[in-house]
Amino acid sequence: MPDSARSTASSAATARIAELERALREANDRAAATERHLAGLLEQAGPGMLLLAPNGTIKRLNRALGHLLGLGEPRQPWEGQPADVLFAHLQHLAAEPAQYARHLAALRTTQQPMLGELLPLRDGRVLIQDYALLPGQSEGGRNELFTYRLAPQLPQAGPASDMQHNELLQYLPAAVATHDLQGVLLSCNHTFALLLQSPVAELVGRSLTELVPASDPPATVPAYLAQFSLRTAATGLLPVQARDGQLRQLLYNAYRVSRAGQPAHVLFCALDTTERMQVEAELKRAKEKAEASARAKETFLANLSHEIRTPMNGVLGMARQLTKTRLDPGQQELLRIIQASGEHLLSVLNEVLDMTKISSARLELEQVSFNLRESMEEALRPLAVQAADKGIVFHATLLEQNDDVPRVVGDAYRLNQVLINLVSNAIKFTSAGGSVSISGAVTGRTDTHLTALFRLTDTGTGIPADKLEYIFEDFAQAGVDTARRYGGTGLGLGIARALVEQMGGTLTVDSQLGCGSTFQFNVTLPCAAGPETTLLPPPLDTGALRGRRVLVAEDNGINREVVRLLLQGWGVVVDEAEDGPAALALHTERRYDAVLMDIQMPGMSGVEATAQIRQHPDPARAQVPVLALTANAFRSDLDRYLKAGINDCLTKPFKEEEFYRKLVALVYPPETPLYNLAEVHEMADGDQAFVERMVRSFLLHMPPIVHQLQTAAAAGQWTQVAKLAHHIKPNLIQFGIADVEQALQQLMPVPTAGTKAPKGRAAAVQQLVQQVERVLAELPACLVSG
Numbered sequence: 001m002p003d004s005a006r007s008t009a010s011s012a013a014t015a016r017i018a019e020l021e022r023a024l025r026e027a028n029d030r031a032a033a034t035e036r037h038l039a040g041l042l043e044q045a046g047p048g049m050l051l052l053a054p055n056g057t058i059k060r061l062n063r064a065l066g067h068l069l070g071l072g073e074p075r076q077p078w079e080g081q082p083a084d085v086l087f088a089h090l091q092h093l094a095a096e097p098a099q100y101a102r103h104l105a106a107l108r109t110t111q112q113p114m115l116g117e118l119l120p121l122r123d124g125r126v127l128i129q130d131y132a133l134l135p136g137q138s139e140g141g142r143n144e145l146f147t148y149r150l151a152p153q154l155p156q157a158g159p160a161s162d163m164q165h166n167e168l169l170q171y172l173p174a175a176v177a178t179h180d181l182q183g184v185l186l187s188c189n190h191t192f193a194l195l196l197q198s199p200v201a202e203l204v205g206r207s208l209t210e211l212v213p214a215s216d217p218p219a220t221v222p223a224y225l226a227q228f229s230l231r232t233a234a235t236g237l238l239p240v241q242a243r244d245g246q247l248r249q250l251l252y253n254a255y256r257v258s259r260a261g262q263p264a265h266v267l268f269c270a271l272d273t274t275e276r277m278q279v280e281a282e283l284k285r286a287k288e289k290a291e292a293s294a295r296a297k298e299t300f301l302a303n304l305s306h307e308i309r310t311p312m313n314g315v316l317g318m319a320r321q322l323t324k325t326r327l328d329p330g331q332q333e334l335l336r337i338i339q340a341s342g343e344h345l346l347s348v349l350n351e352v353l354d355m356t357k358i359s360s361a362r363l364e365l366e367q368v369s370f371n372l373r374e375s376m377e378e379a380l381r382p383l384a385v386q387a388a389d390k391g392i393v394f395h396a397t398l399l400e401q402n403d404d405v406p407r408v409v410g411d412a413y414r415l416n417q418v419l420i421n422l423v424s425n426a427i428k429f430t431s432a433g434g435s436v437s438i439s440g441a442v443t444g445r446t447d448t449h450l451t452a453l454f455r456l457t458d459t460g461t462g463i464p465a466d467k468l469e470y471i472f473e474d475f476a477q478a479g480v481d482t483a484r485r486y487g488g489t490g491l492g493l494g495i496a497r498a499l500v501e502q503m504g505g506t507l508t509v510d511s512q513l514g515c516g517s518t519f520q521f522n523v524t525l526p527c528a529a530g531p532e533t534t535l536l537p538p539p540l541d542t543g544a545l546r547g548r549r550v551l552v553a554e555d556n557g558i559n560r561e562v563v564r565l566l567l568q569g570w571g572v573v574v575d576e577a578e579d580g581p582a583a584l585a586l587h588t589e590r591r592y593d594a595v596l597m598d599i600q601m602p603g604m605s606g607v608e609a610t611a612q613i614r615q616h617p618d619p620a621r622a623q624v625p626v627l628a629l630t631a632n633a634f635r636s637d638l639d640r641y642l643k644a645g646i647n648d649c650l651t652k653p654f655k656e657e658e659f660y661r662k663l664v665a666l667v668y669p670p671e672t673p674l675y676n677l678a679e680v681h682e683m684a685d686g687d688q689a690f691v692e693r694m695v696r697s698f699l700l701h702m703p704p705i706v707h708q709l710q711t712a713a714a715a716g717q718w719t720q721v722a723k724l725a726h727h728i729k730p731n732l733i734q735f736g737i738a739d740v741e742q743a744l745q746q747l748m749p750v751p752t753a754g755t756k757a758p759k760g761r762a763a764a765v766q767q768l769v770q771q772v773e774r775v776l777a778e779l780p781a782c783l784v785s786g
Contacts, residue, residue: 048148051134052083055726055748059143061086068127068148069093080730095120107131108144116233116253118151126151128233175250175270178257183208183225186265195250195272197243213241228256228266238270249274309631313653316342317562320656342653365411365502369528372408372415372452373399373440379416380438383423391432398440399452405442407528408450414499415523418507421496422456422519429460430516443522450527455520463511471509472497496521544664546571549590553583553609554598554629559652563596563629566656580604584612592624593667599630599641606630607644614645614742615760619767622760625666629654645742675775676736677782692783698735699779702728706772713765721765722750737775743768 048065052058058078065071069090071078078086087104094100100119107114111133119127127148134143175195177188184207193200196211209221216239227234238250250270258264319339327335376398387394399405419438426436436458444451463471472493500507500521511517550572554560560576567574575590577583579601587595595613599606606628616622628641628649638649648662677691684690705728712720725747732740743764 047130050083050086050146050148052144052146054142056083057081057726058083058086065148068150093121093123095122111142111144115235116255117231118233119148175268175272177203177268178265179208179268180263180265181225181228181256183221192270195242195248196240211240213239213247228254232256237273247274248272249277309652311558312342313631314556314558314562316653317559317566321562321565365414367409368412369407369409370412371405372450372525373405375412376416376419376440376454379420380423383420383427387427387436390427390430392427392430393435395435395437396439398438398454399442406450408525409528410503410523410525415503418496418499418521419454419456421493425493426456426458426460426517426519430458431460434459434516444524448527449524451522451524453520453522455518457516457518459516462513462515463509463517464513468509468511542664543571544668545660547573548593548667549573549575550663551575551577551583551586551590551592551595553577553580553595553601553606555579555601556598559598559629566659570660580606580609580612583609587613587616587621587624591621594625594627594663596663597626597628597646599628607641607646610645614746615763617760617763619763619770622763623767625669627662627666672738673736674738674771674778676738678736679734695779695783698731699776702731702772702776706769706776709765710769713762718747718751718761721761722748725768732772735775735779737771740768740771743771 048068049060049062050058050065051060058081061071061078069086070093071089087101091097091101091104113133114129114131117129117131119129121127128151130145130147132145134145172189173191175189175192177192178186180186185204188200188203190200193203196203207221208224212220220239224234224236224238233253233255235253236251238252240248240250242248249272251273252268252270254266254268256264256266316339319335319342322335377396380396380398384394384396423436423438430436436456438454438456440452440454442450443453497507500523503523503525505521505523507519507521509517509519545567548571550567552560552563552567552574554563554576555578557578560578564574564576575586575592577586581604583595583597595610597606597610601609610626610628613624613626614622625647626645628646629652630638630641630649631652638651641649647666650659650662677695680691680694684694705724709721709724709728712718712724725744729744729748732744746760746764747768
């Protein structure tokens with residue numbers, strides 16, 4: 001393919017991906033807005049709302065439902081409890097408790113959405129109950145939403161009001177009709193007739209089966225009519241076909257009307273949702289297409305990251321080992337070039353990944369306390385050397401006129417990345433003898449926030465006026481020969497602007513061709529609370545790892561060699577495995593202080609191998625710290641590894657200092673308190689007697705449940721174990737019991753009938769029981785009174 005054709009195809013593909021990504025972001029924004037709207041509805045006065053989690057516990061109930069059912073305040077104790085408790089209360093209020101219980105059980109078993117059901121109460125009130133399903137947070141099931149509202153009391157109508165009602169229905173913009181219980185139309189308004197493109201007189205007397213498309217199943221109308229033998233109200237979608245053959249989808253609310261001395265009939269009210277459904281279907285197709293494109297793009301970049309980072313870890317790792325040997329000046333220079341080239345290749349890869357994260361709104365900013373002036377001055381030091389080597393005059397005055405710049409909270413690395421990208425560009429496009437100047441000043445300050453403005457000016461080549469906005473686009477550069485003459489990916493400025501905007505600031509440029517450029521950006525950051533503390537970095541080798549035994553599971557021989565040399569240099573005893581099964585065999589034979597686990601191994605992945613380790617019957621071996629060695633830099637994947645039981649992640653190629661720090665932290669984890677009563681004290685609001693009552697209740701009721709848990713586990717009754725784990729989880733969380741979350745996650749899923757319970761459950765029960773018993777032994781010490 002000619003280069004021009006390849007370039008055109010690549011540009012078209014890039015434009016299409018960008019279009020699909022925009023569609024995906026818009027769809028995600030709409031989904032988020034819907035979730036916020038639902039959360040708001042749950043708290044507003046109006047319909048009483050009850051939200052159930054997939055496991056059948058109460059996730060949320062609003063104040064209106066509390067008033068309708070006489071629950072009173074507070075509502076929080078209901079949340080997390082089994083829904084059956086609340087439904088038992090509602091059954092007691094129902095006029096026909098047994099019938100209500102049977103109907104509720106059938107409704108929740110079939111999980112078919114239902115709207116407008118009438119629920120008569122003993123006190124004479126009538127509730128209208130709606131039931132719908134909402135997506136859950138995981139694939140384990142869906143949330144159930146019940147809404148309740150009082151049915152209005154209708155006044156008695158006379159001849160005059162009947163006439164007014166008939167006129168209203170005739171000219172109502174909604175389609176309204178009545179039919180008997182066999183589906184024969186008795187009447188309809190003008191909107192209904194217009195929808196079907198037939199006169200009213202022709203429609204009256206026809207059966208609904210004549211209006212439904214012939215392509216629909218024969219049971220469509222019988223199923224619709226059958227609803228009214230079970231209840232008085234129904235809602236749903238009914239397809240009809242107009243005279244010209246057009247298919248229309250009617251969203252209806254229908255009510256069975258019974259009057260003394262008259263045959264029962266159905267009042268049918270509907271809206272034409274055909275166009276809306278077509279738009280939603282098109283949107284769904286576009287969203288699925290955009291998501292597929294985004295997944296393909298992310299998969300490609302993840303594979304690219306792995307294929308580059310894995311060998312780069314070997315290159316840079318061996319280069320670091322060479323720096324520890326005796327080299328002559330010429331060899332040192334060659335080694336410096338190898339390291340610099342490797343770091344440059346890595347920076348190009350990081351830029352591509354950063355832009356991908358930004359474009360998919362998945363780049364997360366850290367929130368840590370740092371000194372703004374010192375951080376940015378440190379970032380500029382190597383660039384000042386680079387400018388001097390090129391013969392460029394370099395000036396930097398950052399916040400020097402502000403003597404008392406407070407520490408701020410934000411992402412120092414990303415803020416420095418903005419500055420480094422801008423200054424690197426300035427140095428790249430400025431010739432020897434030119435100048436680059438950077439200044440920064442505090443432009444606004446309150447008790448809680450600080451606003452700073454940074455300006456960078458160079459005497460470089462400048463940018464044409466028609467390219468000033470174009471240069472911020474992905475892979476965009478000012479000229480077609482820019483990459484050939486100066487290098488770069490064309491991503492730096494786009495990343496800089498995106499980062500500044502994510503921090504709430506703006507980045508602008510002013511430039512003239514041949515006269516240099518001026519970039520400036522502003523950010524507003526929260527001021528850090530508390531006194532400034534200076535943490536000195538620990539020495540690289542403190543001797544803390546000497547004599548420790550570590551298992552290295554890595555399929556790449558060069559990377560195993562890099563890790564082994566580092567570990568042996570720290571006095572660590574190293575065992576090596578080149579795949580998952582070999583690692584599991586060694587883990588079974590010996591005890592390890594830590595496991596270094598490569599993620600992408602052939603056959604059994606590192607995640608799968610870790611899952612097998614966590615199911616070991618010996619609780620101590622099952623909880624061995626696992627440090628993942630991964631070439632994948634996407635945060636979502638790192639989070640997935642942590643949820644799978646991996647303790648921490650190290651991205652290849654890694655720094656020796658970071659490797660040592662993470663490994664020491666896993667081998668010597670900080671001691672966490674056995675329990676934490678902070679949540680109990682917060683609930684007590686200063687009432688110490690309440691705290692003691694809660695503690696005594698825990699000490700009284702927890703031992704029998706623990707005994708039941710042990711008995712059920714010994715008998716292999718894992719369904720009962722799951723119920724008991726569900727039951728005690730809120731109490732364990734409330735008392736801040738440490739090191740029980742993983743055991744609970746393993747025990748709470750209910751085993752499917754006829755399947756064998758997953759391995760490791762017995763060990764999880766043992767760990768959970770041991771931890772709770774330790775708490776039961778120490779908790780009495782916090783009681784003030786005897």
